[in-house]
Amino acid sequence: xxxxxxxxxxxxxxxxxxxxxxxxxxxxxxxxxxxxxxxxxxxxxxxxxxxxxxxxxxxxxxxxxxxxxxxxxxxxxxxxxxxxxxxxxxxxxxxxxxxxxxxxxxxxxxxxxxxxxxxxxxxxxxxxxxxxxxxxxxxxxxxxxxxxxxxxxxxxxxxxxxxxxxxxxxxxxxxxxxxxxxxxxxxxxxxxxxxxxxxxxxxxxxxxxxxxxxxxxxxxxxxxxxxxxxxxxxxxxxxxxxxxxxxxxxxxxxxxxxxxxxxxxxxxxxxxxxxxxxxxxxxxxxxx
Numbered sequence: 001x002x003x004x005x006x007x008x009x010x011x012x013x014x015x016x017x018x019x020x021x022x023x024x025x026x027x028x029x030x031x032x033x034x035x036x037x038x039x040x041x042x043x044x045x046x047x048x049x050x051x052x053x054x055x056x057x058x059x060x061x062x063x064x065x066x067x068x069x070x071x072x073x074x075x076x077x078x079x080x081x082x083x084x085x086x087x088x089x090x091x092x093x094x095x096x097x098x099x100x101x102x103x104x105x106x107x108x109x110x111x112x113x114x115x116x117x118x119x120x121x122x123x124x125x126x127x128x129x130x131x132x133x134x135x136x137x138x139x140x141x142x143x144x145x146x147x148x149x150x151x152x153x154x155x156x157x158x159x160x161x162x163x164x165x166x167x168x169x170x171x172x173x174x175x176x177x178x179x180x181x182x183x184x185x186x187x188x189x190x191x192x193x194x195x196x197x198x199x200x201x202x203x204x205x206x207x208x209x210x211x212x213x214x215x216x217x218x219x220x221x222x223x224x225x226x227x228x229x230x231x232x233x234x235x236x237x238x239x240x241x242x243x244x245x246x247x248x249x250x251x252x253x254x255x256x257x258x259x260x261x262x263x264x265x266x267x268x269x270x271x272x273x274x275x276x277x278x279x280x281x282x283x284x285x286x287x288x
Contacts, residue, residue, distance in 0.1 A: 002101060002118030002158065003027055004150045005042040006128055007085040009111040010139040015184065016040040017167035019143040021196050023156040028164025028188035036168045036182035039088035045100045045117045046081040055086060065093035085113035109133065120154030127153040140167045140185045144200060151196040163195035164188045174210050208277055209263050218276035222246055225279060232286035233258060
């Protein structure tokens with residue numbers, strides 16, 4: 001599996017993640033592996049998918065990334081064709097076998113590793129590492145920025161087909177600790193002419209619907225925006241009566257129905273405000 005990827009850890013928030021792209025169907029099905037409070041692994045180039053779950057088990061048992069890779073490769077008859085990146089709380093490590101198709105190589109940084117094979121050149125991993133170190137935001141933002149940089153730098157020299165990003169966080173994702181799964185971001189594009197750009201497009205929707213990281217100052221007072229909200233809901237077919245004011249029951253029921261249909265339940269507020277992101281999405285949805 002010829003591909004380019006990055007594995008990384010955020011010591012501040014505890015996030016682990018992998019971002020990957022390739023001219024290969026459903027790269028997200030094989031390459032990226034991660035576990036809350038344990039680590040992240042990318043297995044590629046004649047990928048041995050068992051390296052994912054087995055590697056996470058060994059990290060869980062206390063082995064460091066380099067020790068995990070050395071154990072795997074010591075009795076692997078295809079070790080010269082493997083490429084693997086691993087990160088844990090102990091740091092990162094990567095390996096590129098001498099038999100990987102050119103251009104192939106990796107970069108190891110502080111709590112991250114970038115690796116790729118059958119690339120247009122070393123500029124792919126160079127740009128990914130540079131952008132990852134310079135990008136702001138959470139780990140998911142930095143991973144996406146690095147993946148896009150690798151794609152723009154040339155990526156897989158055969159072309160484009162699939163991409164994926166997988167980030168885990170304790171109590172992360174929809175439902176938080178109630179679900180206990182920790183899948184903060186889990187997006188796959190299995191077959192697309194521009195898979196990395198499609199990942200970025202889907203992430204914008206994912207963030208809006210599922211991630212709770214809005215700017216706390218980006219709020220709209222219901223009593224000041226209710227007329228615009230009512231007008232938008234009418235245009236979208238959720239409200240068919242005239243409303244008398246911000247407290248009108250019909251208006252609130254129409255808004256709650258729109259929220260439910262559009263999967264914004266976890267973004268509802270009960271303090272007289274709505275998130276600016278939701279407000280703007282409603283108006284945009286109504287063509288305003």
